[in-house]
Amino acid sequence: MQILLITKHLNTGGIPRYVINLAKGLKENGHQVYVASSGGILVLELTQYNICHITIPINTKSILSPQILKSLLTLIIYFRKKHIDIIHSHTRVTSVLANMLTKYLKAHHITTVHGIYKKKVSRIVIPCLAKKIIAVSQETKDRLQNWQKISPDRIEVIPNAIDVDFFANYKLTRNEVRKKLGLEENAFIIGNISRIEKIKGQELIITAFIQLKEKIENLKLIFVGEGKDKLRLQRMVEKNFFKDVFFWGAKEDIRPYL
Numbered sequence: 001m002q003i004l005l006i007t008k009h010l011n012t013g014g015i016p017r018y019v020i021n022l023a024k025g026l027k028e029n030g031h032q033v034y035v036a037s038s039g040g041i042l043v044l045e046l047t048q049y050n051i052c053h054i055t056i057p058i059n060t061k062s063i064l065s066p067q068i069l070k071s072l073l074t075l076i077i078y079f080r081k082k083h084i085d086i087i088h089s090h091t092r093v094t095s096v097l098a099n100m101l102t103k104y105l106k107a108h109h110i111t112t113v114h115g116i117y118k119k120k121v122s123r124i125v126i127p128c129l130a131k132k133i134i135a136v137s138q139e140t141k142d143r144l145q146n147w148q149k150i151s152p153d154r155i156e157v158i159p160n161a162i163d164v165d166f167f168a169n170y171k172l173t174r175n176e177v178r179k180k181l182g183l184e185e186n187a188f189i190i191g192n193i194s195r196i197e198k199i200k201g202q203e204l205i206i207t208a209f210i211q212l213k214e215k216i217e218n219l220k221l222i223f224v225g226e227g228k229d230k231l232r233l234q235r236m237v238e239k240n241f242f243k244d245v246f247f248w249g250a251k252e253d254i255r256p257y258l
Helices: 014-028 043-048 066-079 092-105 121-125 138-148 164-168 174-181 202-213 230-237
Strands: 002-006 032-037 052-055 086-089 108-113 132-135 155-157 188-193 219-224 245-247
Touching (some): 002 092, 014 043, 043 052, 086 092, 202 230, 230 245
């Protein structure tokens, strides 16, 4: 089949990694795969697997953005002489784009909902989703049903996959990685790999860490990721726990931090 995956960007993050892994898996199973996004550092990984990337100006959160129409025109021109069977969108904005594009390309549209964190009236009035929806968890499916009043028949729960070979082929041992990162072999480490935002709950992790610090010797807390809440969380720990709490930023390869 000819499959087009659409997402906002391909910088380090959960959805971009999902799209990259999905594109690679589909290609390995014999499908022709295209990925459309506004670009990012992970495009190189697609190139290494000979997967076509189309750059579109879609890095927006607004479903009313003119970038959607610009992206639509770009994709119509690109695919005017190609056949697409399935368009798979991965954000609310790209779902709007995919719904419009489907009419021109005569393709089927599915969308993956990677999470819903707020109950908004606008999502009920303008749901912007495909007829068939993939939810990455049962909780996400429940929220789609309860918050957006979507029929359960339209929703299929498919948890995120893991590229097992990618992690199994890592060469360094646990102690070698700790030495490289400047961590003691006997350190007890709590780790969080995520975008650093209030909805991710890192403040709760810090609260638990402060309580556990009194009970667990040589306890360390490591955050791997970037986000709007990073500076506030750093201020929470900078006076009393600056030697034990680390903010190491976003990483393309997370294997050493696992």
